[in-house]
Amino acid sequence: MNWKTCLCASIAVLFALQGIVLAQSEGRSYQLVNRLRLEFDDNIREEIKGEEDESVKVIEEIEFIGNMSLEQTFISLRYKPGFVYWFDRDEDNEDIHHDLDFILNHEFTPRLSLGVKESLRIAELPELIERDTTIRQENDYTYNTVNGTLSVTLRPETRLDIAGRHILLRYDEDEIADVQDYDILVGGLTLRNQFVPETAVLAELRAESIEYENTDVVDRGSDTVQVGLGLEQMFSPALLGSARAGYMNKDMETESGSESSPYGEASLTFLPSPATRISLGASFALMETDIYPYSNQERTRFFASIAHDVTARISAYVSTAFTSSDYDADDIASGAEEDMLLLATSGSEDIVQVSARLAYQVTKSNWLETGWQYSDVDSELRGDYERNRIHVGWKVQL
Amino acid sequence: MKKTIAMIVLLCVAFTVPGVWAAPAKEQVTQGELAAILVNVLGLARFLPAAPTPYECAEVLALNGIQPKDGWNVDKVVTKADLARVIVLAMKRGDEVKNPDSDKSWVDFLASLGVNIDSIGQAADSLRPLAEPVVANVFKGGSQTDPLKDSQEFGEPDSPEFGTDANVALTYVALQQILQEVEFPPVVVRPMTPN
Numbered sequence: 001m002n003w004k005t006c007l008c009a010s011i012a013v014l015f016a017l018q019g020i021v022l023a024q025s026e027g028r029s030y031q032l033v034n035r036l037r038l039e040f041d042d043n044i045r046e047e048i049k050g051e052e053d054e055s056v057k058v059i060e061e062i063e064f065i066g067n068m069s070l071e072q073t074f075i076s077l078r079y080k081p082g083f084v085y086w087f088d089r090d091e092d093n094e095d096i097h098h099d100l101d102f103i104l105n106h107e108f109t110p111r112l113s114l115g116v117k118e119s120l121r122i123a124e125l126p127e128l129i130e131r132d133t134t135i136r137q138e139n140d141y142t143y144n145t146v147n148g149t150l151s152v153t154l155r156p157e158t159r160l161d162i163a164g165r166h167i168l169l170r171y172d173e174d175e176i177a178d179v180q181d182y183d184i185l186v187g188g189l190t191l192r193n194q195f196v197p198e199t200a201v202l203a204e205l206r207a208e209s210i211e212y213e214n215t216d217v218v219d220r221g222s223d224t225v226q227v228g229l230g231l232e233q234m235f236s237p238a239l240l241g242s243a244r245a246g247y248m249n250k251d252m253e254t255e256s257g258s259e260s261s262p263y264g265e266a267s268l269t270f271l272p273s274p275a276t277r278i279s280l281g282a283s284f285a286l287m288e289t290d291i292y293p294y295s296n297q298e299r300t301r302f303f304a305s306i307a308h309d310v311t312a313r314i315s316a317y318v319s320t321a322f323t324s325s326d327y328d329a330d331d332i333a334s335g336a337e338e339d340m341l342l343l344a345t346s347g348s349e350d351i352v353q354v355s356a357r358l359a360y361q362v363t364k365s366n367w368l369e370t371g372w373q374y375s376d377v378d379s380e381l382r383g384d385y386e387r388n389r390i391h392v393g394w395k396v397q398l
Numbered sequence: 399m400k401k402t403i404a405m406i407v408l409l410c411v412a413f414t415v416p417g418v419w420a421a422p423a424k425e426q427v428t429q430g431e432l433a434a435i436l437v438n439v440l441g442l443a444r445f446l447p448a449a450p451t452p453y454e455c456a457e458v459l460a461l462n463g464i465q466p467k468d469g470w471n472v473d474k475v476v477t478k479a480d481l482a483r484v485i486v487l488a489m490k491r492g493d494e495v496k497n498p499d500s501d502k503s504w505v506d507f508l509a510s511l512g513v514n515i516d517s518i519g520q521a522a523d524s525l526r527p528l529a530e531p532v533v534a535n536v537f538k539g540g541s542q543t544d545p546l547k548d549s550q551e552f553g554e555p556d557s558p559e560f561g562t563d564a565n566v567a568l569t570y571v572a573l574q575q576i577l578q579e580v581e582f583p584p585v586v587v588r589p590m591t592p593n
Contacts, residue, residue: 115449149449232453237469
């Protein structure tokens with residue numbers, strides 16, 4: 001499915017649902033937000049030091065959110081087209097992006113419910129893809145993920161989730177598409193038991209299949225199984241925490257054939273005062289990667305974010321994350337060395353991301369904002385770079 | 399592998415569905431259920447999995463400064479005072495409540511806004527979105543190890559910031575929907591039941 005088909009389908013869904021919502025005399029909710037920003041970007045192509053190009057750009061986004069609540073059903077649709085005008089970019093001056101999110105929750109009975117979540121992204125010269133870990137511009141792309149979960153309440157304190165997910169990534173340029181386009185299919189079972197009001201324990205089984213579109217020479221696909229336990233704990237009204245851990249096995253078309261590893265993640269949410277919210281966390285797992293021709297990465301990630309309401313009208317947000325990925329020569333897909341005349345090498349890549357934002361609510365419907373984003377990529381497998389983006393903006397809720 | 403995954407999902411559905419159709423109806427609304435409603439109405443659901451757990455709903459609301467007096471207790475039956483407090487907090491007007499320690503103050507404040515919670519369904523069309531709820535946990539999304547879950551800001555081009563998203567707000571109509579979910583007894587603090 002190309003991006004035009006996706007776009008047409010999305011617009012059709014948008015109008016169809018709008019019609020349904022309009023037909024409802026009660027329970028409808030719309031929101032329209034316009035956001036205009038002026039941003040300075042000091043490394044627009046994420047090039048190595050000394051080869052950076054900088055540009056100022058104008059980013060205009062208009063976001064429509066429509067919610068519809070029926071007796072047993074909730075539907076939400078969000079569509080956000082974005083237009084970017086670059087003042088100093090040789091190839092072209094404009095980018096147009098489309099974001100579409102669709103959510104359907106339906107309660108068949110008090111014990112049986114269905115949740116469906118669909119996200120579509122169509123973008124030109126994207127910056128952040130591949131599960132939020134890669135900060136590398138590749139090419140125009142279409143990304144779609146649909147997730148469905150059937151939840152069955154077996155007993156008042158016990159819930160079984162049966163879930164499936166499909167992820168699709170398609171690049172426009174054939175050269176990139178040949179090595180990066182993939183389909184991911186995931187199935188999962190989660191048994192959740194709320195032992196006491198503050199504590200829930202989860203038993204989880206996941207199966208994931210990654211298939212790359214072009215496997216003529218090199219197949220980076222893999223099949224992964226995860227088995228583990230999870231914990232959700234409300235320590236106090238001001239401290240919440242969750243964790244999941246287990247063991248995973250990944251079968252690949254590589255020299256090693258398969259790899260097994262523990263995986264885990266943990267996060268804490270701390271609310272020291274009504275005006276301050278803090279999140280901390282860490283994770284470790286085997287993941288797919290966009291670095292060709294590797295089939296696997298061992299990814300460790302730490303994050304922290306703080307949101308603070310300075311006054312009732314002024315809010316400040318700071319977030320940071322550190323990601324470290326290790327690549328093993330044994331995880332290079334079979335056939336790649338002959339095809340690319342590569343020497344099998346191991347290596348690592350570290351990424352630091354920082355974001356700060358200040359928002360001032362001028363009136364009930366108007367906000368002024370300013371922000372800074374920083375990325376630092378230090379890689380043994382591809383070019384290092386640093387990037388700063390600073391913006392000022394105005395948001396209005398129509 | 400694809401076929402195996404599809405077969406497992408289908409078999410699970412086939413075996414579990416028949417046993418639940420005759421389930422008895424729930425008689426009370428818990429805080430966990432209220433949190434799920436709020437997450438939908440506030441536009442926070444897109445930052446969560448397709449069927450979030452009560453904990454995940456409570457966590458994202460707490461990150462936005464929205465929680466009952468004693469924090470979220472997912473099994474506790476919602477009282478009128480709990481509801482009044484979380485609704486006012488969702489409107490980001492908690493600082494305007496004169497006596498935050500008093501449950502009655504929260505209920506009275508809602509009434510002063512024209513939200514008559516003793517007669518649900520009355521419209522106050524003049525009320526507009528009042529707040530800018532913010533999701534500050536995007537990096538957590540990016541740290542997921544569960545392939546069923548997603549990082550929240552994946553691929554959004556020119557994402558204005560890694561850590562925040564400011565484009566969600568509560569409309570009065572949405573607020574009304576929450577209130578229509580429940581019936582309020584005249585007593586200020588006591589458990590309530592759905593329609």
